[in-house]
């Protein structure tokens with residue numbers, strides 16, 4: 001096997017089920033998930049299947065209607081026999097992996113579980129030429145042979161230009177990936193980048209649909225539905241129709257025909273993911289139609305087959321003039337989508353980035369959550385570390401996600417977090433709500449570039465399944481399974497590094513929620529003014545007196561008024577705005593005193609010195625693992641830590657120097673800041 005087996009090492013499975021005898025109680029023979037379960041059990045851990053229930057150590061029982069949902073499972077253990085119970089074989093599949101995990105983690109085997117979020121999805125930004133937009137772990141698992149010679153930006157691409165096979169067809173790798181995903185409860189994947197260009201536009205048609213069908217079949221057997229991102233202009237590109245107007249009959253018929261053909265080939269196909277009128281991509285605005293017109297037209301096309309549309313709300317003016325202070329990118333998705341609340345069909349979900357800007361180290365929850373009252377909503381995260389260190393810097397992101405999903409929107413007196421209520425209660429079909437996230441895997445040996453970034457994929461799945469889990473519990477599980485055979489004290493070292501890593505990264509990055517002081521386009525490394533005079537709407541407005549964006553209602557852009565009254569009041573006033581998003585909401589003097597008691601300028605200096613020290617400490621700690629963990633994993637992280645050190649140093653010195661020059665205020669502790 002040419003790749004790392006991650007948290008599902010043979011050792012993990014062998015230790016938990018190796019040699020045990022299984023009995024299948026009413027597990028249907030014909031269904032793909034059942035067949036998969038059988039082969040999992042026989043293939044891994046060399047378990048036995050017995051025809052005599054009395055001999056069984058583990059019984060898999062289908063009991064329709066016993067549990068809350070068809071994905072739920074129950075584990076029961078008594079007198080040496082473990083039962084895994086589900087309404088369907090899918091429930092049992094999740095129960096089986098849970099049993100393996102719980103055995104390794106010593107968690108007890110009387111346990112019942114229902115997923116917190118019905119949709120638990122991964123979006124791939126994989127491109128047909130094998131590259132991955134914002135991918136930091138090698139090429140795509142799905143595409144990558146033909147593409148080298150193709151030009152994905154050639155908009156007039158025609159299917160006649162397909163001279164080779166763009167699919168990688170490494171099905172062993174795809175199968176292993178699907179297994180990893182289903183072991184953490186993922187139930188949907190979208191295969192291709194949301195910027196759908198060139199040949200990728202044709203994935204929804206023959207002959208490329210063949211390759212999609214092969215991949216989908218593997219995912220199906222693990223209970224995972226396959227989706228494709230589509231190009232809004234497909235009617236023009238594929239069938240030379242003159243328009244892509246969603247109300248045009250020819251366009252509507254085109255999409256119906258596309259859907260019919262896809263579902264013929266892939267009966268449990270999920271549906272489409274759409275990025276429209278966003279960052280230069282085409283969309284319904286071009287025809288003066290609304291996003292509801294666009295989404296509903298596609299929804300109608302897939303409706304007869306139970307299909308589903310994910311429509312992204314990442315719509316903003318990406319050609320802003322930096323001189324224009326009246327436009328606020330943070331308000332854009334609310335301005336575009338709040339007026340459409342209640343107009344989307346039942347099989348449409350709006351796919352909403354968790355923050356109002358773009359996956360920064362620190363952002364408030366977008367006010368669309370709670371603002372939309374009658375719309376299916378899916379919260380979008382980014383596992384791939386675009387703004388969070390490119391899987392070079394160690395960054396265990398789960399603490400940030402946990403904080404986001406637990407945010408209390410205060411629309412009611414009782415706790416009103418997004419995860420626990422808003423998504424379901426404000427939906428028209430609660431089953432069409434949940435989480436989705438840009439994935440972080442590629443063909444690299446260890447899947448994620450930095451071995452430790454696997455924990456983010458693992459953590460995303462686990463948190464989506466169970467919103468109550470803590471980042472600490474999830475990390476413990478991942479380390480136990482991934483570094484199974486090392487002594488506890490060494491596991492503790494890995495834990496100590498990872499559990500603080502998100503905070504450490506935040507410390508040396510853009511301060512106090514201001515975001516985007518990154519190198520333009522690559523988004524790795526510091527560039528304080530890289531985006532300051534650009535068109536993307538991401539400004540910090542630092543001057544000699546202070547820094548930050550005034551988004552208050554009283555004197556600023558009015559963004560803070562988009563929240564519930566209580567939350568709006570909190571963000572309106574710098575004194576009650578939490579420190580970590582202060583500069584997102586307010587332009588304050590450098591001498592402004594934070595809730596922590598420090599001034600803004602001293603906070604900037606302190607955190608930037610601390611962040612760098614934190615990385616030096618990680619290097620020291622990691623070096624104690626040499627010879628303890630696998631050499632490949634050891635040097636994989638050790639090498640990246642050296643790069644992280646350099647990155648943190650640049651961030652520290654450039655940020656400190658910039659703000660020292662701006663403010664003229666010296667560091668209270670007289671540390672070195674360059675003049």
Ligand code: GCW
Pocket residue numbers: 125133134193194195275314358386
């Ligand atoms: O943050 C931006 C990324 C783009 C991405 C876009 C999006 C796929 O820099 O690379 O495009 O978000 O989410 O659509």
